Amino acid sequence: MNYYELIYLNKELNVKLKSQTLYRIISPLKNVVELYIGEFCVRFHAIPPTPYVYIRSWNSVKKKNIINFFPDLYGQKVEKILSFTQERYLGIRFSGGSTLWFEVFGSRTNLYLEAKGKFFDSFKICHPSLKIAEQRWKKVVEQNIYSSNETELFDAVSQAIKKAVTDELLIDQKDKIKKQLETINLKNRLCSLNPSIEKTHLEELILIHLPEISDLRNLHTFAVICHHQLAFSAEFRLLADGSRTLFPEAFLPKQTKETFKSISDLIVRHSSNLQREGRYRQLLRISQKELDKAIKKTTVNIKQLDKAVDNEEKAVLWEEYGHILMTMAHKAKPDSNVLITQNYFRNNEEIEIKVDLDKSFVENAKQYYKKASNAKRSMEVVEQKLPLISRRLESLLIGKDMLESVNDIRELDSWRRKMFEKGLLNNQPNQSSSYPNNAIKRRAYATNSNKEKQNSNYFISKPYYEFLVLGFTIWIGKNARSNDALLNLAHKEDIWLHAKSVSGSHVIIRAQQKKPDKSVVEIAASFAAHKSKAKGSGWVPVIYTLKKYVRKAKNAAPGAVIVQKEQVIMVEPLEPRNTI
Template identity: 25%
Template sequence: MYRNYFILNRLILELTPLLREAFVTSAFSQEKDRLILHLLKNNESFFLELSLNPGNPFIAYRESYSRAKKNTVEFFNQFLPQKISNVLIAEDDRIIKFQCGEGSFYFTIRGKYTNFYFISTSEELISFEKQEEKSAEMFVQEISSKKYLNYFNLPNFNAEVDIETVRKNFPILGKEITLEYKNRFGEENLLNVPECITIILTEIRDDHFSVLTESSSGSVHLAPAAFSIFPFEEKEDFPSLIEAVNYFLHKKFSIESSTNKKKIIVRHIEKELAKVTQRINSVKIRIGKGNREVEYSMIGNLLLINLYKIEHAVSAIEVENIYDENKIITIKLDPKLSSKKNVDVYFDKSKNERISFTKAKEMYSKLKLEFDRFKEYENLSARAETAEDYDKLIKELRIKMEYSINEKEDLKSKFKQYLIDGKYNVFVGKDSKNNDLLTTRFAKQNDYWFHARSVSGSHVVLRIENTKEPVPKIVLRKTAALAAYHSKAKTAGMVPVSYAFKKYVVKKKGMEAGKVAMLKEEVLIVKPEIPNGCEYVSNE
């Protein structure tokens, strides 16, 4: 209700004796939509703070104001200083006029057109927010034609018969006064409507003001003490509207700050829980497939026993399984590899199975603890009430208060994603433009970047979460295999894959989509495949 016309009317009546004969010595801004007037009277400084935010316009009296040493912008310098002779309000509009010797300042509250102006006696106009020249000329004409009051405005409602007609003919009443009338006198009351409205307006003019707070909903309201339309849990009374406005704004911003902190905390926890849940599900898939270490070791031993039987360039061999009543089994082979290499492949698979399965179980335990930790923080955030509670959570969760949804994390859904050994996230571009997005906007400087050498293919990024932890060579090889698999060399036997830290991959001006240059590179020779221990975890 602090923006209501009649509240502003009462406020300027309280401000007038303070501002009259005061000099506006400077006008400056150090944040968007906020203007500060520095005033001097009888060698004492004080300030007026004006918010020109369309959704939250206000005027507040400040005995002191801490001005930043940097990043402040001066306004209206060519017309300052100015001595205020009177403070008035338009008869039918939320326009506050600060009448001065060489012109007047105007604070206009008009939704998105809220602004602060100085109009000189020669009708030269300067505004806080930029305005088109044609609009400025029309505004000067409009301002000049209005009547301004230095007393409380009690309109003549005698011809009105019901509250809706009053509201229609006097839009300055506002919705809160209309609601108070209906709540107090009944919506169908047709008797003495003007008298009832006048009673309410007289309360605004003469009564104490209250700041009403409902912590459970996060709402705070300013209203005359007799008003009954606002629910509240706490009520503070003030004889002066200036004091009430200052307390109201302090309370409002404090609650908004706490509400904002809570939103940031909840959003952070939800985001972290989603990440942990996704990793848990991926690790569970790996664990669910079981440990094939014994199976691969057995096959390796069977091949070793029958090494002399393996013919050159065959893709399979049938052997007796001495571990299962000599049943005949078929073992797949890579025809491009020698007999000994095929044996080594299965022993390597056995070893990798043991390592990846053990790591998956260890990772599952760690992730469960992490999940439980964030669930506990979720409960704590739900029970938090004070600013101190939220600050403590922010500190413990290590949230940066300039927190905004991380663009890099938002982009992740745009790429193919794999999880290696239940721990390492790999992202794969889908086409040329998507490759550019992955490399130039998503990849971090210390991520590893991969691409099949000398052929077209996807850009592949291995996300590095902890730069202090060395990445195992086997993980680099598996990522390289994915890069080869997502290239034109997908069907080749062995493929050279270039890789480097992302900071050594640059896109120069004029390069085609998907084209980059490597300042440094290393090469791995790998088989194009989705390697063992690599799970696909996102939709294309």
Template identity: 30%
Template sequence: MQFNYYFLRHLSQEIAECITGMKLTACFSQNKDELIFLFESDEKIFHLKANLDGQASLLSFPQHFARAKRNSVDLFDAAIQQRVAGVRQYINERCFSIILEDCILLFKLHGRRGNILLYQKKRFVSMFKKELIQDAKLQLDSLDRPIDHSIESWTRENYNLRILFPTFDKTILRYLTELSFEEASPTKKNDIISHVLALLDQREFYLYEPNQEIPKLSLIPIEGKEQRSTFASAIEISNRYAQAFFTNYQFSKEKQSLLKQLEKEKAKAHNYITNTQNKIHEIQHSRKYDELANILMANLHVPITREQNSIRLFDFYTNEEIEIKIKPKTTLQQSAEGYYRKAKNQGIELDTAKKNLGKKTKQLKSLNEQIDQINEMDDLRALRTWNKSQSKDSQSRAAQLPFLHFVIDGYEVLLGKNAKNNDLLTQKYARKNDLWLHAKDVSGSHVVIRNLNHLPFPKHVIEQAATLAAWYSKRKNDTLCPVIYTLKKYVRKPKGSLPGQVLVDREEVVMVKPTRQIND
């Protein structure tokens, strides 16, 4: 309610009492939506701080303000060193002007579309929020909106508050509803309106500071609202309102935002742990591929047809018959070799899953510790310091390698950022048994999957890394993109070739949909 007309009447009057006769010695901005005015006289100084960012549009009057040495710009130069002649509040309008010797500063305080404009000889010169281009058409002489507030006019308009009092905001209208205004007789309505106008005229202001909510400034008491403070000065309550907004509400908002982000990461890690545990359990309790291979090897003498795709044999592990799938047009020995390969890959998959499970468990523990740390904080500065330190840690870890960095199911994936960076990645950082990927026949990032303990790369990891290679290439808008992959030892750079150019001696191709979204 700070930008409510009735409060602005009190506030502009107090501002006039403070700055009339003083000189405007500085006007500057050091944030996108913040403007500072400095008024000085021989006896005192007066700061007026305007925040006009939409959500936090408010005026405050700090006793001290240290101007930043950098990223600060002077504004409204024509008004500097001019003495204040007075302050004018426009009738029934959320605007007031600071009248200087040769200029006028118009404070148009229309909530999210608030702005401050400079006029010389009543002609528009410049404004703070330049994107509000229609404000340049505002004429100072047309801002007053006189309305007949006589009892006769109330009766004539049938007590239509929207017409009679367009300056009543939601809080005032709600208060009238609580007083049963609509059901009242004409005489009672006159009394209610007179009572409300008297409340709005008196210098008694209320500030409500509910936990984790935007603080509320009001000229009338709000039923059901607790934690109320009462003030007799519009400037004093404006300062307290600004403090409540930026230190209490903003703290709560930033704290909840951080907690929400960490809880999301925690849920993601928890789901990963659950899925990995299920995968490990499934592998450990499923039929072993090497057992199937052993059964086949023990029955190589059994005849099969070329088109046969399964065979029933005696299972000497369970003493029962078992049906084993075999590949058509192959021998039992070849099918057994396939099962041995699957057994080896299954063992690799199990080892990788256990390693990733350990990493995710550590990450989950770290997330829980961070959530506990944030929950214990009750200060905005401490919260921002903590968040900044966390960001620096993340940035320093990312800065250790000059490439884009991803992790896919525990496998580290690096991407070059440009042609020279591609050479650096492929020629200096990649090891011979790392997997190298690139979008086929077009320019794009070199992609390297780090090899873990010289184990074969899982198919799903290759496919996800290939989607990144496709996205960071000239084929990023294609429906499907062919991506080549090979071990880095088969990639060489010819002498004299351009940055990023290489030759590949052997390759495989996978078709993928370009995307930069990967599954954690």
């Protein structure tokens, strides 16, 4: 907060708080303190380097997870609000003689309890000590006067500017003045003439009103004009670029987004916008990181699948090797690790076949047949998955283009929600991020969340989680004993799924009425992969079969089953969710 904002706040607090009773002082959040006076709440964000204070009405006080401060002041009435000339201290004096001083500047911003010229307590722990803070305050008291009258405070600023101008005009060498104008930074010169001036838009004001300056006196006049604009023509404006100003639009012609009646209203809206902007930028960075990671992972998967295309030729070659070795089945075991022979499938070209000396020719042939069979199955997976993964990469790249056009937290939440629903992002967006400073909406959202949780598919009485995927009900076991219960409840024509060769949850597709299509099986398999020990892998093999081909062995451990006639599908783990 700049000094002019504090003067206007002083005026507002005097109007609203004078003769009102202090009920309570609490800290609901770190570095935030609230003073409940009459029907108003004075809120101080003691967060360096930009602390700020404002006043607002209040309906209720937070009762949990709070810290109380300065209890000896409770019940006392406010006598007046005080400000120093040219220093950003704001004081609230109470009927008992004590004063609370807000130090609204610097890296040690704090709230102090003062009585008879001594500090007795503070809101935050003082570094290095409360005594040092008291000495800093006493130095300000010696050099300035304090007042509760905004006219006196503005006059003090005006007198300080005139004194600074007079000191500069003592320079009588014209060539020295010109040299200063050529080398000096005009913004810094204005700040030296009036340290209290609003600095945010000073460079723009210089370009507008002082495009060319040939005399130092022009700068002096401009400093006085700026003071008069802030002191007597101020407008509480929130600008379209997100900044705030007290300069009227006629003097600073920047687009105004909103104009407010009080300085507190302006500060509340500006600070909430800054917080929202901070959350937006943080969530944007997270979203970009998640998206880049998903694109990189998908690209790697496509490259791996492209490499697997080579298995087609290998499968044919390995099968040929198996046939050639079978023609030698009448012989004993091989004499060498490498068998040099002719490939009669390829114009009798000379080939080298690696064999295992401990196995017969038939056993070595079976090894090559098995490798060929596995390679063919791998090719089937590739042919099945490559188009899907390619479409996923295309969707991710489209999502990246859309993310570049996102401008605020609401659009970002909408983007994340769509990406989550499409299965392109695993983390659901925070629904309340669009309403960071609206307590009513936060409470409403919390209430709705509780209702949704109560009415959701996570029923305590059921031994499984339940989701809806493309019209089919999906059951997911919670633990080993839950998996057994799930198996008993499922119909024989339901589809049972489980991650292959690792522990995890049993998954059931309720399908006795209608056979699910391939996309439903893939989504359910992705849930099974996510609910297994292999959830960290890029691709997970999942087995599935009808429930009637799954049975419990006698005395088997909880969750252990015997599976027959299973099929294997390769999927990416996906957090379970409802999919319409």
